[in-house]
Amino acid sequence: MFLSLSVYEERARRIRTYLKNNDCRALLVFTGDYVIYTTGFSIDVATWERPVAVVLPLDSEPFMVLNELSTYHHGFALERKTCWVEDASFYVEHPRLTNRKYTVLQWTDLVADRMKAAGLVRGRVAVDTVGAVPAGLRASLPDLQFVSAAELLRDMRNVKCPEERQILHMCGEVSDYGQKLMRERFRSGRILTEIAYEVTWEMSKYALEKYPEDKIEVRARAFCGGRYTASPHGSGAHAGLKIAEHDIIIDFTNCFMNDYSVENERTFIVGKPTDEEARAFRTMVEAQKRATEMLVEGRRMADVDGAAQRVIEMAGYGDYIMHRTGHGRGLQGHEYPTDLAFNNSLLVEGVCITPEPGIYIGHIGGFRHSDTVLVGKTAPDSCTKFPRELEDLTV
Amino acid sequence: MAFLSKSVFDQRLKTIRGYLDENDLEALVVLTPDNFYFVSNFFLDVAPWERPVAAVIPKNAEPFMVMNELSQNHLRMAEELGMLWITDWDFYVEHPRQANRKYNVLQWTRLLADRLRERGIVRGKLGVEGPAATIAPVQQYLPKLSFENATEFLKLMRRVKCEEELELLRLGASLTDWGMERFREIAKPGRVMAAVDAEQNMLMIGEAARRWPEDRVHNWIRSLTGPSSAAPHGTPGDVGRRIEKGDVIVNITVVNFNGMVCENERTFVMGGPVSDLVRRAFEATAAAQWAAVQKMVTGNLVADCDAAAQKVYEDAGFGENIIHRTGHGIGIAGHEFPEDMPFCIRPFETNEVYSAEPGIYIYGVGGFRHDDTVIVKPGKPEVVTTTPRSLAEQTITV
Numbered sequence: 050m051f052l053s054l055s056v057y058e059e060r061a062r063r064i065r066t067y068l069k070n071n072d073c074r075a076l077l078v079f080t081g082d083y084v085i086y087t088t089g090f091s092i093d094v095a096t097w098e099r100p101v102a103v104v105l106p107l108d109s110e111p112f113m114v115l116n117e118l119s120t121y122h123h124g125f126a127l128e129r130k131t132c133w134v135e136d137a138s139f140y141v142e143h144p145r146l147t148n149r150k151y152t153v154l155q156w157t158d159l160v161a162d163r164m165k166a167a168g169l170v171r172g173r174v175a176v177d178t179v180g181a182v183p184a185g186l187r188a189s190l191p192d193l194q195f196v197s198a199a200e201l202l203r204d205m206r207n208v209k210c211p212e213e214r215q216i217l218h219m220c221g222e223v224s225d226y227g228q229k230l231m232r233e234r235f236r237s238g239r240i241l242t243e244i245a246y247e248v249t250w251e252m253s254k255y256a257l258e259k260y261p262e263d264k265i266e267v268r269a270r271a272f273c274g275g276r277y278t279a280s281p282h283g284s285g286a287h288a289g290l291k292i293a294e295h296d297i298i299i300d301f302t303n304c305f306m307n308d309y310s311v312e313n314e315r316t317f318i319v320g321k322p323t324d325e326e327a328r329a330f331r332t333m334v335e336a337q338k339r340a341t342e343m344l345v346e347g348r349r350m351a352d353v354d355g356a357a358q359r360v361i362e363m364a365g366y367g368d369y370i371m372h373r374t375g376h377g378r379g380l381q382g383h384e385y386p387t388d389l390a391f392n393n394s395l396l397v398e399g400v401c402i403t404p405e406p407g408i409y410i411g412h413i414g415g416f417r418h419s420d421t422v423l424v425g426k427t428a429p430d431s432c433t434k435f436p437r438e439l440e441d442l443t444v
Numbered sequence: 445m446a447f448l449s450k451s452v453f454d455q456r457l458k459t460i461r462g463y464l465d466e467n468d469l470e471a472l473v474v475l476t477p478d479n480f481y482f483v484s485n486f487f488l489d490v491a492p493w494e495r496p497v498a499a500v501i502p503k504n505a506e507p508f509m510v511m512n513e514l515s516q517n518h519l520r521m522a523e524e525l526g527m528l529w530i531t532d533w534d535f536y537v538e539h540p541r542q543a544n545r546k547y548n549v550l551q552w553t554r555l556l557a558d559r560l561r562e563r564g565i566v567r568g569k570l571g572v573e574g575p576a577a578t579i580a581p582v583q584q585y586l587p588k589l590s591f592e593n594a595t596e597f598l599k600l601m602r603r604v605k606c607e608e609e610l611e612l613l614r615l616g617a618s619l620t621d622w623g624m625e626r627f628r629e630i631a632k633p634g635r636v637m638a639a640v641d642a643e644q645n646m647l648m649i650g651e652a653a654r655r656w657p658e659d660r661v662h663n664w665i666r667s668l669t670g671p672s673s674a675a676p677h678g679t680p681g682d683v684g685r686r687i688e689k690g691d692v693i694v695n696i697t698v699v700n701f702n703g704m705v706c707e708n709e710r711t712f713v714m715g716g717p718v719s720d721l722v723r724r725a726f727e728a729t730a731a732a733q734w735a736a737v738q739k740m741v742t743g744n745l746v747a748d749c750d751a752a753a754q755k756v757y758e759d760a761g762f763g764e765n766i767i768h769r770t771g772h773g774i775g776i777a778g779h780e781f782p783e784d785m786p787f788c789i790r791p792f793e794t795n796e797v798y799s800a801e802p803g804i805y806i807y808g809v810g811g812f813r814h815d816d817t818v819i820v821k822p823g824k825p826e827v828v829t830t831t832p833r834s835l836a837e838q839t840i841t842v
Contacts, residue, residue, distance in 0.1 A: 246642075257638055
């Protein structure tokens with residue numbers, strides 16, 4: 050499911066209201082995520098090597114400047130009605146023999162010339178990232194003043210609209226299916242990475258049948274063993290690691306749909322857990338439950354972190370916490386808020402957070418579940434629903 | 445295990461300290477993941493925009509790192525494997541601890557400042573790689589320190605690869621070739637393209653696990669079939685597209701083997717005979733790509749490699765169908781500098797690594813692109829990816 054073009058119109062309306070109130074004549078966007086956010090163009094280049102710009106004037110039509118590589122990608126998007134900005138100018142990254150165009154060396158001239166044609170030559174313009182304004186553009190438009198709109202865009206992006214929430218739920222369902230496949234395959238003796246890539250393959254087939262018209266990528270990964278799970282993001286090596294009896298496994302199954310994605314992580318135990326493992330596991334599950342319950346409009350963000358930490362400290366595992374309880378989630382992956390433990394703002398409906406407190410004990414292993422949860426008016430709304438209890442996750 | 449050895453570090457350290465000396469800098473501070481790996485051999489497991497880190501190489505003291513608490517066990521494991529070059533590290537926490545308080549993430553630049561002060565680095569200039577604004581608060585604690593941008597220095601330093609890096613590249617390349625052969629076996633009319641990719645990926649990781657059980661291998665596979673392949677990096681939707689008889693397919697197979705990235709891309713045709721247009725476009729592509737590869741010799745101008753491919757296309761009447769440059773530098777980051785091959789007026793240097801991947805794109809028909817990873821050598825380039833390139837070999841029998 051792609052966002053309807055009306056979502057982008059609504060976003061543009063909000064941005065234009067901001068521009069008006071802040072005496073700005075246009076919004077300029079240079080970074081990949083915000084290109085997607087403001088236009089729906091699912092950017093197909095890395096902007097450090099192939100820069101792009103979106104210009105949304107206060108009172109005229111928006112336009113984009115793109116790299117020639119994106120020519121058909123943009124064309125296909127218009128045919129599919131998944132890109133809100135139709136007017137795109139392309140610079141080339143090779144010197145053409147005929148039909149010369151602005152080259153990549155002149156790409157800011159192209160942006161400046163289009164802005165001049167739109168009458169944007171003096172006054173204030175808002176920018177997604179002031180640091181990203183190219184020197185060449187400043188030189189070509191010396192009477193423009195660039196001011197930051199980072200906070201506006203961040204706040205807008207934090208709160209998911211109903212269509213975005215629906216996509217996150219679709220991603221969640223696919224990721225839950227992946228967890229089920231993982232659980233079926235975890236057996237001692239099997240190579241873990243092979244299981245993960247097999248499940249990626251199976252999840253792909255499932256998602257492709259279900260959503261053939263979308264842009265979907267799935268990813269299942271896992272690490273196992275007391276040693277390696279004690280590092281929250283794995284050991285980074287050991288392509289051939291095999292599952293052993295009594296191993297702890299932490300896996301994740303992600304689904305990216307049309308640039309939105311969820312995370313879904315579970316801890317498994319192969320064979321009968323020891324008392325110590327069971328205690329750490331149950332403490333983690335309880336901490337995650339407490340954190341999730343706090344994801345309700347009006348609660349303070351830092352208190353979400355506090356709620357999980359309290360459970361872990363009370364059980365005597367305070368020394369084994371190695372990261373915050375979670376972060377924002379949405380376009381592409383990790384998002385603001387990144388400072389959950391210290392963020393004193395209040396939650397509002399539609400903010401997407403991953404409650405994922407973890408306990409990491411060097412000689413035993415790591416324990417972490419992660420869900421993708423939308424803040425609700427009265428109750429949290431979890432996009433990922435795979436079972437969480439020790440009994441469900443002992444294989 | 446094929447991780448880079450400590451002697452690579454010693455060599456890099458020598459070069460970095462030479463730079464510090466020449467530029468009157470007290471230390472080099474590295475803030476971004478690829479360069480962090482380059483100076484420490486540690487695969488960063490956090491994203492610095494949300495979890496900042498610093499690797500510091502002082503002129504006159506031992507190197508050290510400031511890390512996020514999340515990485516602590518990962519660092520210990522890397523040290524046990526013998527791959528961690530910088531073993532003096534400290535970390536800040538990102539949650540407020542009840543006992544054993546530590547600097548938290550809000551104070552991380554203070555931790556960095558205190559560690560610098562302990563080593564007597566309190567005045568003079570630091571060379572900073574990455575966004576210097578990230579560590580600007582250090583100046584509140586050490587007001588006599590100033591910063592200078594050192595990003596360009598690291599960019600230059602990474603340009604020419606050492607023998608050990610090239611060996612990693614060759615191993616990764618052998619897996620891409622193996623993967624392409626599997627693709628040839630499993631791609632069939634009627635199958636969903638993206639599911640074939642996932643299957644190729646699975647087969648390759650199994651092969652990697654058997655060949656190199658102790659190493660770090662990541663693959664990235666993406667194929668585009670039929671008219672969709674006219675967009676070099678894919679369409680905005682359409683993930684359920686099935687392969688049809690007669691389709692032109694561009695398969696992208698990328699392997700990251702212990703930190704070195706290798707690209708291997710091929711155009712396939714699903715069953716013959718092909719139309720005259722497809723044949724001409726395919727043959728022009730194979731010829732253009734080989735012309736580009738042949739230019740990747742020490743001393744030739746980088747831009748001439750782009751020109752060589754373009755000339756073949758223009759002569760064959762496909763100039764209007766070029767929509768990207770011929771290639772780019774490859775290394776730790778995948779795409780690397782130089783990113784401006786058509787305009788890069790300097791000679792190739794021995795042991796630089798490039799992709800050679802000119803392409804043409806015909807709306808309604810598809811894309812035509814082969815991509816090899818090439819090591820620049822005197823006299824004759826070393827092409828590490830060896831999957832076949834001709835139309836006859838790349839036509840899949842159906």
